Amino acid sequence: MTLYLRILKYIQPYKYTLVMALVCTVFAAAGNLYIPWIIKDMVDQVLADKNEGMLNLIAFGIIAIFAARGLFFFGQNYLMSYVGQHVVIDIRGEVFKKLQRLPMSFYDKNKTGTIMSYVTNDVSALQAAMVENTIELVTEGFILLGSICAMVYLDWKLTLFTFCTFPIVLWFMRFFGKKIRRSGGEIQEATADITSVLQETISSARVIKSFVREGYEVSRFEKENMTNFNANMRNAKYMATLTPCIEFVAAIGVTLILWYGGHNVISGYITAGSLIAFLVYAVNISNPIKRLTRSMGNIQKALAAGQRVFDVLDLPEEIEELPNAQILPQVNGNVEFKAVTFGYNAESPILKNINFSINPGQVVALVGPSGAGKSTIASLLPRFYDVNQGEINIDGINVRDVTLDSLREQVGIVPQETMLFNGTVYDNILYGRLDATKEELEEAAKAANAHDFIIGLADGYMTMLGDRGVNLSGGQRQRIAIARAILKNPRILILDEATSALDTESERVVQDALDRLMVGRTSFVIAHRLSTIKQADRILVLENGSVVEDGTHDQLLAAEGLYANLYQIQYRSSETK
Ligand SMILES: Nc1ncnc2c1ncn2[C@@H]1O[C@H](COP(=O)(O)OP(=O)(O)OP(=O)(O)O)[C@@H](O)[C@H]1O
Ligand SMILES: [Mg+2]
Numbered sequence: 001m002t003l004y005l006r007i008l009k010y011i012q013p014y015k016y017t018l019v020m021a022l023v024c025t026v027f028a029a030a031g032n033l034y035i036p037w038i039i040k041d042m043v044d045q046v047l048a049d050k051n052e053g054m055l056n057l058i059a060f061g062i063i064a065i066f067a068a069r070g071l072f073f074f075g076q077n078y079l080m081s082y083v084g085q086h087v088v089i090d091i092r093g094e095v096f097k098k099l100q101r102l103p104m105s106f107y108d109k110n111k112t113g114t115i116m117s118y119v120t121n122d123v124s125a126l127q128a129a130m131v132e133n134t135i136e137l138v139t140e141g142f143i144l145l146g147s148i149c150a151m152v153y154l155d156w157k158l159t160l161f162t163f164c165t166f167p168i169v170l171w172f173m174r175f176f177g178k179k180i181r182r183s184g185g186e187i188q189e190a191t192a193d194i195t196s197v198l199q200e201t202i203s204s205a206r207v208i209k210s211f212v213r214e215g216y217e218v219s220r221f222e223k224e225n226m227t228n229f230n231a232n233m234r235n236a237k238y239m240a241t242l243t244p245c246i247e248f249v250a251a252i253g254v255t256l257i258l259w260y261g262g263h264n265v266i267s268g269y270i271t272a273g274s275l276i277a278f279l280v281y282a283v284n285i286s287n288p289i290k291r292l293t294r295s296m297g298n299i300q301k302a303l304a305a306g307q308r309v310f311d312v313l314d315l316p317e318e319i320e321e322l323p324n325a326q327i328l329p330q331v332n333g334n335v336e337f338k339a340v341t342f343g344y345n346a347e348s349p350i351l352k353n354i355n356f357s358i359n360p361g362q363v364v365a366l367v368g369p370s371g372a373g374k375s376t377i378a379s380l381l382p383r384f385y386d387v388n389q390g391e392i393n394i395d396g397i398n399v400r401d402v403t404l405d406s407l408r409e410q411v412g413i414v415p416q417e418t419m420l421f422n423g424t425v426y427d428n429i430l431y432g433r434l435d436a437t438k439e440e441l442e443e444a445a446k447a448a449n450a451h452d453f454i455i456g457l458a459d460g461y462m463t464m465l466g467d468r469g470v471n472l473s474g475g476q477r478q479r480i481a482i483a484r485a486i487l488k489n490p491r492i493l494i495l496d497e498a499t500s501a502l503d504t505e506s507e508r509v510v511q512d513a514l515d516r517l518m519v520g521r522t523s524f525v526i527a528h529r530l531s532t533i534k535q536a537d538r539i540l541v542l543e544n545g546s547v548v549e550d551g552t553h554d555q556l557l558a559a560e561g562l563y564a565n566l567y568q569i570q571y572r573s574s575e576t577k
Helices: 002-048 052-101 104-109 112-154 156-163 166-203 205-210 214-266 272-314 374-380 404-409 425-430 438-447 451-456 474-488 504-518 553-559 562-576
Strands: 335-342 351-358 363-367 389-394 411-414 492-496 522-526 538-543 546-551
Touching (some): 351 374, 374 492, 374 522, 438 474, 474 504, 504 522, 538 562, 546 562
Parallel strands (some): 363 538, 492 522
Antiparallel strands (some): 335 351
């Protein structure tokens, strides 16, 4: 019920259009209701009384009714679609907006395909329920009601007789309605799973091929496909059982009418025309009942989808901003971690009691074995996640006290995995700062050592990247990501393995650019290749989520700890090469 009300809230802005649509629906349905009345006049007045004037009137009437009904039919469908489509774009827009605000942890937990299914399938299912099924519900509801009135008017005792079958029909509808709703939910879920497998295999085509796992993927897909089939078949089974059951009960009703009504005509209580009209109403009444059950089933299915859509809309927003969050002023770049403990699940901390304070403009290197928590530290700074304990301060201001936008504006990241959008090279770099001029953008590309390869591409800066464009090498992608960060010009810069995919030569050039970029900014450099961080003002060595060493390159070498060890290994292996 609350679900209905919630959907109603979206319809609210279009209520006048909806009312007009409903008026059209009622008039279109009224056309149907009038037909048996014509038959009654035909039988009683034309066939029995040989009234020729009535015959002409009937002929004219039928044409007029159908013309008017056509117009109303158009109005009903057009206006209903108008309302339905509007509500859908409103909801879909809202879901998309919501997705932009959901925290990273939502994306860690949900599969891409499932999320996509919310926005596409589920919202569309909701629309179908609202347009087609609401039209049907109103039309058939009105026809049902009108038919009943006409029947009562014609012969109320006969009507009572007919409706003895009604409770049985209702029971069937209730019983199957529940089952249909449940299987409707299963279908949507199974469809979401299919989309998800599909999405995964498409995006990992290279991995699948290299491991020769096509057969494995096919069987995985077949499993989901079968689950979907079974869910659909369960639903179909209920639908298919429901209809004949109801029709059988209806047939019993018709028999009763023929038997009892026939007696009434014989005894002269009603005319033959009235009985025929009554019969037409009664037979036709099974249609609206049938369609009502069907559209009610569809609406149930859609409500399950609607529930999922609203579940997404109700998820807690992005890491909550405090109600009185201030705007982080232009920072100098002092960064302080105070007793920070963090885990993606609160139970298993990844970072344990991290403490450090970085002076503005310092270059800090984070090193340590894979999985030590380096990237995790990097994602806490722009507050992709909230710490479980402790606090992170920038210029003495807790990152929790400021608005996310103002914080993230001042933190630039070149991530470990570069993501480029479908679009031109130009647009991809411009993403760093949307109001940058062409000159500034090329300047940034040059600084990132990307300009030369970009102008070598077929269309230069206007070359399309992604699905419908060229693919770049890993190193080229990194350089575009660096250009993007340079253009953004943040006070605090995080380079997570930013040059790991470059050859030594380009790395040296990009490193030069980065060295220039890092001047005057607080920079975090994460690198496995220790040669690139020798110059850092400070090196933090992480192991198992704790800072185990802290100092400059020379100090740490002298300390002969983990860093010295790692460095020796790399140094030796590069010498033997
Ligand atoms: N989104 C996530 N959800 C849950 N756990 C995660 C997530 N990202 C990382 N982890 C876990 O956190 C730990 C630290 O990961 P992190 O990415 O910070 O390591 P890293 O030091 O950057 O390693 P690498 O050098 O390989 O990039 C790992 O054990 C990893 O399994
Ligand atoms: Mg990492």
